[in-house]
Amino acid sequence: MLGFHKIPTVFEYEDFVSCGQSVPYVRLIGESWPMTKERSYFEATALKHQHSLSPKHVPEVYHFDRTMSLIGMRYIEPPHIILRRGLIAGIEYPLLAEHMAEFMANTLFYTSLLYLTTTQHKNAVAEFCANVEICRLTEQVVFSDPYKISEFNRWTSPYLDTDTEAVRNDNNLKLEVAELKFCEKTQALIHGDLHTSSVMVTQDSTQVIDPEFAFYGPMGFDIGAFLGNLFLAYFAQDGHADQGNDRKSYKVWITDTISGTWNLFHKKFTSLWDKHKEGPGEAFLYAIYNNVELWELVKQKYMTELFHDSLGFAAAKMIRRIVGVAHVEDFESITDLVKRADCERRALDFAKMLMKKRRNFNTITDVISAAQ
Amino acid sequence: MLGFHKIPTVFEYEDFVSCGQSVPYVRLIGESWPMTKERSYFEATALKHQHSLSPKHVPEVYHFDRTMSLIGMRYIEPPHIILRRGLIAGIEYPLLAEHMAEFMANTLFYTSLLYLTTTQHKNAVAEFCANVEICRLTEQVVFSDPYKISEFNRWTSPYLDTDTEAVRNDNNLKLEVAELKFCEKTQALIHGDLHTSSVMVTQDSTQVIDPEFAFYGPMGFDIGAFLGNLFLAYFAQDGHADQGNDRKSYKVWITDTISGTWNLFHKKFTSLWDKHKEGPGEAFLYAIYNNVELWELVKQKYMTELFHDSLGFAAAKMIRRIVGVAHVEDFESITDLVKRADCERRALDFAKMLMKKRRNFNTITDVISAAQ
Ligand SMILES: Nc1ncnc2c1ncn2[C@@H]1O[C@H](COP(=O)(O)OP(=O)(O)O)[C@@H](O)[C@H]1O
Ligand SMILES: Nc1ncnc2c1ncn2[C@@H]1O[C@H](COP(=O)(O)OP(=O)(O)O)[C@@H](O)[C@H]1O
Ligand SMILES: [Mg+2]
Ligand SMILES: [Mg+2]
Ligand SMILES: [Mg+2]
Ligand SMILES: [Mg+2]
Ligand SMILES: [Mg+2]
Incomplete structure (x- = not known):
């Protein structure tokens, strides 16, 4: 949605609606795939809660109108x-890992047992169980x-035709996906x-928006979504390289950000746990x-399990962006289809390996080495 | 509670209340430990649902009065x-394993994803999340x-004083208990x-009553509760042996019932799954x-994980009946304290081993061998 911080005008209402915040269907597909408008209630509720837990990295909610599905x-x-x-574009964000680690550590720790x-x-x-239609969409x-x-x-056809078929026929991969137990x-x-x-x-500054899919689920799904999408960006870099910029140093920055995010998350999360060890949990x-x-x-033990969960979810999120309904601009913006398919295939192969072998990795550095 | 199948009389209401169905505290402890009366709502709801899923093994509910916390x-x-x-008493029930396997297969399968x-x-x-006070009691x-x-x-003091202390100091045991993730x-x-x-x-005939603790939780908690309590009965037999009856053949019947319950459950549960493989799940x-x-x-993979979960929960349920607040008549009725403590110690040692090594067992027969 488009945010606003003044009393909204009619134009802003329309602008908002045109941005799809409250359309009663899945925007990518259209009216043939209806979707509850109630998700904006959960988005507003989650935003408020996440803002209270991580105020520097979540915009404040000023107003929520349930009838209009409007969030100010x-x-x-x-x-x-x-x-x-x-x-x-190849821009480095030196504080990104630190900020995302902080957002995830705060929002996940303080809402857990x-x-x-x-x-x-x-x-x-119980409250978030009602956001079930959106969970179901994710599941699908x-x-x-x-x-x-x-x-x-x-998928990028015909180049990835056999790769896509291979995903459908990979029994081990499908067994491991089911193990994630998202629901x-x-x-x-x-x-x-x-x-x-x-x-x-x-x-x-780092600001996290759009939690309309929020519910009580596995922490690794958030961590994996973020890390998996950084890996997608990493594998897309070769498709964005040109004479002026071979993207080599940028790839190093991305992998540093991946390892920084997990390592800082680990540190912050366990610090919160230590801090509240005699707390209400x-x-x-x-x-x-x-x-x-x-x-x-x-x-x-807890962090190792969370790490392996996160790697599994990262892999699932990568795979679905290459062979599923919703793709990412990281690859879509590579106009040379051979090049694009090549980047996607490497990402897909890495993700399949990660899903199957996730429990063999002990550190994020090992994971990054496997991607290189 | 005491059931009735006619229009209840005032006496029956009182009788009912005196049986503790609706007292607003934990009966074993007394008024110092308050407990929500709402649990009878969940008991009635669960009874109705379980009756519909396993009519031969759950009594039918004729009437529920929420205000009175009364179930007819x-x-x-x-x-x-x-x-x-x-x-x-040492009585054999030839159909017990079959019936309990059926009850558990039906109630667990049809309420799962x-x-x-x-x-x-x-x-x-979401509905059963509201039975939280009772979950919390279990957790505690x-x-x-x-x-x-x-x-x-x-616990049976002073005989089990060091055993009890050993439980509190067993780091591995405590790590494994946390792994069960009941909540x-x-x-x-x-x-x-x-x-x-x-x-x-x-x-x-086999009739399952008193589901006031019902909620959406791990299936292994039910299977483990039943198997664990059969194991408690098994370890108590030596305390009930006398000149007239050494209980040896009865112990064989108990272990046969333990293995029969799991094996029949496995068969029935996977059959239901096969039957509904193209169903809504x-x-x-x-x-x-x-x-x-x-x-x-x-x-x-699913059944192996469920088996290991069930063994872990069985162990937890055994341990708590020996060193926790609520004990079982199986042991309590052994009046010779030395004998009682001896039975309890063997049960406790077995349960501790089971909790820690549960993932090493492949069959219920192996588990039973370890108990002998
Ligand atoms: N608070 C905000 N301030 C500025 N821009 C915003 C804000 N929230 C969303 N946007 C912009 O609107 C776009 C769509 O918002 P988002 O919440 O992601 O909606 P959608 O559910 O349609 O993805 C974002 O990509 C971002 O560009
Ligand atoms: N439907 C019934 N028919 C006959 N007796 C019953 C019935 N339900 C319960 N009882 C008897 O009442 C006792 C207590 O009932 P229960 O539901 O287990 O209550 P509590 O929560 O107090 O354990 C049972 O042990 C059983 O003897
Ligand atoms: Mg959105
Ligand atoms: Mg968005
Ligand atoms: Mg009861
Ligand atoms: Mg009871
Ligand atoms: Mg009872």
């Missing part, structure tokens, strides 16, 4: 641009359609669509885990 | 007795208190308290997994 929020002013655009009581958590889970376009024949799927894990309030077009950036009562060695083991 | 259900007539009593659409499932999850008495010092814990897995509508006092039996779309080899792999 802080205008994220120029020179902010959508991160994906910046990644295509590591911080909340069971009562608070279950109440919140991310976890189902790419692995079967679907009228909505598309049964009420771990934390996740953004639900944390790709690089849901982030607006300048050199020193009921998952690991301090009275039980109050032993230096055990406390470290608990964190290590 | 089919009277389970004599000679039905509480299963635990039968196990203590293997059968339900995401929309149906999330709506049901099953997963927390036994692993820390708590005023509620008790974050919305797999199916579980009974939530499926021990052997929630089952009434005769030689040819959204976890494994047939269009994706429609390949003979892959379909078998999917089921195998």
Whole structure:
């Protein structure tokens, strides 16, 4: 949507609607795929909550009109641009990893059972269960359609025809996708669509928008969405290289940002956990885990599982952008189809490997080495 | 509660209340531990649903009065007795494994994403989230208190003093307990308290009652509760042996019932899944997994994980009955404390091993061998 921070005029209402915030169908497909307008309620609710948890990285909501499906929020002013655009243009954002790590650590930790009581958590889970149509959409376009024949799927044809078929016939891959259990894990309030077009950036500001897919789900889905989309940007760079800029150093910046995001997230998340170890959270009562060695083991086990979850979701998000319904501008803007297909194939092969072998990786550095 | 199947009289109302169905506190502890009366709403809702899914093994609900917290259900007539009593008396129930496997297969399969659409499932999850106080009670008495010092814990003292302390100091055990993630897995509508006092039996009838702890949680919690309580009965047998009956053949019947329950559950559950493979369930779309080899792999992986979950929960349920607040008559009825403590210690040691090594077991027969 387009934000505004004054009393909205009729023009702004129309502008807003034209941006699709409240259209009752899936914008990419059109009116043939209806979608609940109620998602703007969950977007507003999630935005408010995320702003309270990470105020520097989420715009404030000033007004929400449920009947109009209208959200009035802080205008994220120029020179902010959508991160994906910046990644295509080859612009470095030195604070991006730090900021995204902070956003994810705060929003995920404080909505999990590591911080909340069971009562608070279950109440919140129940509220967001009603955003089910949007979960179902995610399930379909991310976890189902790419692995079967679907009228909505598309890919860079004919170059990726056999690659696409191979995805549908890869039993191991499909087994591993099912293991992610997107719909049964009420771990934390996740953004639900944390790709690089849901982030607006300048050199020193990072703003996360558009949490209309928010619900209580697996934390790894957010972390994986962000890392997976950075990997997509990485694999697209060769398609954007030209005589003036071979993009080599930019690729290094992207991989540094990938490792920085995970490593800083790990640090911030576990720090929050340490800070609140005697707090209200009921998952690991301090009275039980109050032993230096055990406390470290608990964190290590939790973070390793979260890492592997995140890698699995990163892979799923990459695959679906290459063989599913919704593609990314990172690749779409490469006009030479042979070149584009080549970039996409490398991304796809990496993602398939990552999905299947995710539990073998111990550090993000190892993952990056495998991508190079 | 005491059931009735005629228009209730005032006496029956009082009788009902005196049975604790609707007392606003935890009966075992007293008024100092308040507990929501609303749990009878969830008990009635779960009973109705479970009856519709497994009519032969759940009494029909005729009437529910929310204000009075009153459930009128089919009277389970004599000679039905509480299963635990039968196990203590050494009575064999030839159809118990078959019936319990059927109850669990039907109630768990049909409320999971293997059968339900995401929309149906999330709506049901949301409804039962409100039974949170009861989840929290389970969390406390099953997963927390036994692993820390708590005023509620008790054990056969002084014989088990060091064993109890050892539980509190067992880091590996505590790590594994946390892995069970009781509160974050919305797999199916579980009974939530499926021990052997929630089952009434005769030689040819098995009736499951008292699902006041029902919510969307891990299936393994029900399976584990039932198997774990059969194991408790098994370890208590030596305490009930006397000159007239050494209980040896009865122990064989119990272990046969344990293996029969799991193996029949496995068979019935996977049959239901096969039967509905092209049904509405959204976890494994047939269009994706429609390949003979892959379909078998999917089921195998799912059932192995469920087996390991069930063993972990069985262990947790055993441990808490020996060192936690609520004990079982199986052991309590052994008046010789040395003998009782001896039975309890063997059960406890087995449960600790099971919790830590559960992923190493491939068959229920192997688990039973480890108990012998
Ligand atoms: N608060 C804001 N300030 C400035 N621009 C915004 C703001 N929110 C959204 N936008 C712009 O509107 C576009 C669409 O908004 P978004 O919330 O992502 O809607 P959609 O659900 O249609 O993707 C964004 O890509 C961004 O360019
Ligand atoms: N439908 C019924 N028919 C006959 N007896 C019943 C029935 N329901 C419960 N009972 C008896 O009442 C006792 C307590 O019922 P239960 O539902 O287990 O309540 P509580 O929550 O107090 O454990 C049972 O152990 C059983 O003996
Ligand atoms: Mg958007
Ligand atoms: Mg949006
Ligand atoms: Mg009972
Ligand atoms: Mg009851
Ligand atoms: Mg009860």
